[in-house]
Amino acid sequence: MPEVLEIESYRRLAERVVGARVSRGWADEYAAKKLTAPSAWARVVAGLTITATDRRGKLLVLQTDGVTLALRFGMTGVLLLDGEAGLEGLFYGPHEYRSDWVRAGLEFEDGRSLVVHDPRRLARVEIDPDLDELGVDALAMSRSAFDAALGARGEGPAIKARLLDQSRIAGVGNLLADEMLFRAGIDPRTPVGRLDSAQRTALYRAFTQTMRTLGRRGGSHTGDHMVSRFPGGLCPRDGGAMRIETIGGRTTYFCSVHQR
DNA sequence: AGAAAGCCTCGGCCGC
DNA sequence: TGCGGCCGAGGCTTTC
Numbered sequence A: 001m002p003e004v005l006e007i008e009s010y011r012r013l014a015e016r017v018v019g020a021r022v023s024r025g026w027a028d029e030y031a032a033k034k035l036t037a038p039s040a041w042a043r044v045v046a047g048l049t050i051t052a053t054d055r056r057g058k059l060l061v062l063q064t065d066g067v068t069l070a071l072r073f074g075m076t077g078v079l080l081l082d083g084e085a086g087l088e089g090l091f092y093g094p095h096e097y098r099s100d101w102v103r104a105g106l107e108f109e110d111g112r113s114l115v116v117h118d119p120r121r122l123a124r125v126e127i128d129p130d131l132d133e134l135g136v137d138a139l140a141m142s143r144s145a146f147d148a149a150l151g152a153r154g155e156g157p158a159i160k161a162r163l164l165d166q167s168r169i170a171g172v173g174n175l176l177a178d179e180m181l182f183r184a185g186i187d188p189r190t191p192v193g194r195l196d197s198a199q200r201t202a203l204y205r206a207f208t209q210t211m212r213t214l215g216r217r218g219g220s221h222t223g224d225h226m227v228s229r230f231p232g233g234l235c236p237r238d239g240g241a242m243r244i245e246t247i248g249g250r251t252t253y254f255c256s257v258h259q260r
Numbered sequence B: 001a002g003a004a005a006g007c008c009t010c011g012g013c014c015g016c
Numbered sequence C: 001t002g003c004g005g006c007c008g009a010g011g012c013t014t015t016c
Helices: A004-017 A040-045 A143-150 A159-164 A174-184 A197-217 A224-228
Strands: A022-027 A050-056 A059-064 A069-072 A078-081 A102-108 A113-117 A124-127 A242-247 A250-255
Touching: A004 A050, A004 A059, A004 A078, A004 A197, A022 A040, A040 A124, A143 A159, A143 A197, A159 A174, A159 A250, A174 A197, A174 A224, A174 A250, A224 A250
Parallel strands: none
Antiparallel strands: A022 A102, A050 A059, A059 A069, A069 A124, A078 A113, A102 A113, A242 A250
8 A cells, every 4th residue: 555645644643753763673583574684673763862854765764863764664654653654544455454464563661652553564664764775755746757767769568567676666556557657658568668758748747647636635546546446447548448467467457448 | 375665686678 | 625606597476
């Protein structure tokens, strides 16, 4: 579920613990998979004071007076502060809280706790993350950065795959990618290098509109194409049949009429 | 039963 | 033939 819009809402929630000092932290073996050892999280976080929050794409960053901490949420992860969600429930998966789905967290000296709740086990904690692996943040995308991220003319992978490439553009997930291509009227299978100037312009416009509009509406799942995101769905714009294909490794919905 | 909104690894292919 | 980079496929994990 979480794409850049959701992670940004988690970041705003995490802002509330700026200034708080960590008394204790924990992470299970899955959440700690990117660390040198499962115990590293607990060992490192104790005594740190959160000084600021940050975000790069889908990576939530907690600056401290020592190391930098970071959280990833996988497909179903949610950030909770004392049991309160950073957004309204889960669109995908169960809309419920279960204590055994709490995979990692921080407790503070003031008694509060910030935890990662994830029914599946794809969420991760990180210490001193390498931000160089991530491209330009999707919520701070200029036209020139967008052109650079798309790359040169020629062939290249499907435009959808490139939009999902976190080392190029950080934060676009499956739903946001489908929505912006839907709005721009572009076939997601088009090799990125074959988009002409008009298509690039249309896609950039759709990109920024998608971020702004869906951000205002409340998340990645509020896109215009979502009403047709099921087998047999019809395009809400022109009534065309929606196609379903795997592109860039993800299930892709696109209109057979206006996305060509 | 099959698919799921993220990410990582692996292996094949291409070009130098 | 060798190697790096690019890219797609598949796996992880659990749930509904």
